[in-house]
Amino acid sequence: MTLHLNGVSLTHSNGVHALQGLDLHIGANEQVAIIGPSGAGKSSLLNLLATALRPSSGELQVLGERAWQLSARQRQRLRARIGLVHQAPPLPPRQRVVTAVLAGKIGQWGLGKSLLNLVHPLDIPGARAALTRLDLSDKLFAQCQQLSGGQLQRVGIARVLYQAPEVLLADEPVSAMDPVLAEHTLSVLCHHAREHNVTLVASLHAVELALAHFSRIIGLRDGQILFDLPASQVDRDLLDKLYANEQLQFSPVAPPPLSVQIPRC
Numbered sequence: 001m002t003l004h005l006n007g008v009s010l011t012h013s014n015g016v017h018a019l020q021g022l023d024l025h026i027g028a029n030e031q032v033a034i035i036g037p038s039g040a041g042k043s044s045l046l047n048l049l050a051t052a053l054r055p056s057s058g059e060l061q062v063l064g065e066r067a068w069q070l071s072a073r074q075r076q077r078l079r080a081r082i083g084l085v086h087q088a089p090p091l092p093p094r095q096r097v098v099t100a101v102l103a104g105k106i107g108q109w110g111l112g113k114s115l116l117n118l119v120h121p122l123d124i125p126g127a128r129a130a131l132t133r134l135d136l137s138d139k140l141f142a143q144c145q146q147l148s149g150g151q152l153q154r155v156g157i158a159r160v161l162y163q164a165p166e167v168l169l170a171d172e173p174v175s176a177m178d179p180v181l182a183e184h185t186l187s188v189l190c191h192h193a194r195e196h197n198v199t200l201v202a203s204l205h206a207v208e209l210a211l212a213h214f215s216r217i218i219g220l221r222d223g224q225i226l227f228d229l230p231a232s233q234v235d236r237d238l239l240d241k242l243y244a245n246e247q248l249q250f251s252p253v254a255p256p257p258l259s260v261q262i263p264r265c
Contacts, residue, residue, distance in 0.1 A: 002028045002167060002199045003049055008058035010044055010223075018044035020223045021058070031193050031200040033214035033231075035207055037246045041223040042203035043087075046169045049201065050084040051075060063166060080107030083165030087172040089156030093145035097136070100144060100155055101127040104163030130158040133188050149176035154185060161192055168193060170202040174209070182206070186213045207239065 003026040010019040018041045026032055034042050047053045048060065051067040060067060065078050083104070091100050098121045105123075106114045116122065124140070131137045134154040144152060153176050160168060170189065174182035186202075190213055193200035204210045210217055211231050219226040219234075219242045226242050227234070 002026055002063060004061040006059040008048070008055045008060055010048055010053060011056045018223055019048070022225060024225065026199060026201060028199055029197045030216065031190060031214055032216045032218060033210035034201065034203040034218045034220055035210050035242070036220035037243055040220040042220055043171050045220065046084065046171045046201065046203055050082050050169050051079055052084070076107065081166045083160035083163045083168045085156050085160050085170040085173045087175055089152055091144040091152060091155065093143065095144050097131070097139050097142050097144060097155055098124060098127045101130055101159045101162050104159040126162055130162040133161065134158050134185060150181060153177065157185065157189065164196065165198065167199045172203055172205055175205060182209060
């Protein structure tokens with residue numbers, strides 16, 4: 001089992017109960033979408049799976065390791081096998097895109113090589129290849145401050161693709177993109193996961209994208225799992241319960257247009 005949570009709860013330092021008694025099991029090579037209203041705990045769950053946050057209680061296993069029973073050095077090695085795509089990638093404004101993408105390997109490179117990369121990019125062809133998959137190769141030597149929000153999100157995704165992790169976690173990875181670009185980008189992520197046998201877990205605000213691209217859907221509300229089902233079994237009644245008191249501006253259970261063939265993960 002790649003990701004295993006048993007009775008996991010998370011309380012932030014300000015006293016907010018983000019996650020409550022989660023039992024969750026995600027196998028190797030699975031591709032899973034997490035949906036739910038704002039404040040449901042989606043980002044907290046992904047950061048917990050990335051071992052960026054420590055559970056307040058319960059058992060967490062990632063790639064067969066009990067992350068918080070490891071030494072700090074062992075935990076760093078584990079994190080090098082996990083890729084996290086942030087909704088707003090933490091990219092220095094004046095950093096060049098090529099350097100930002102190559103930073104995906106910092107967890108696998110030594111300190112000397114990582115510092116050298118800041119001065120002289122060590123794998124320009126590798127960075128270009130990752131960016132090409134996301135239609136951004138023309139931005140290879142641009143500064144991050146010159147990019148739009150959607151372009152920055154794609155740079156963040158390219159960095160994780162270059163990292164080549166065993167587990168890929170994506171927190172609202174297409175929230176700043178237009179619908180066509182969001183479809184394409186999720187297709188790239190799903191194809192990469194299938195091609196390289198990567199476990200993919202993505203939180204998505206757009207329900208229709210989750211249903212179109214992922215075969216397994218987890219509904220999270222108030223820090224608890226409301227449902228964990230195949231996409232084909234997620235109906236309007238379940239979504240109404242999940243988003244109670246939320247304003248849905250779309251028809252989330254509508255199938256994609258017949259002219260568009262979207263392979264699910």
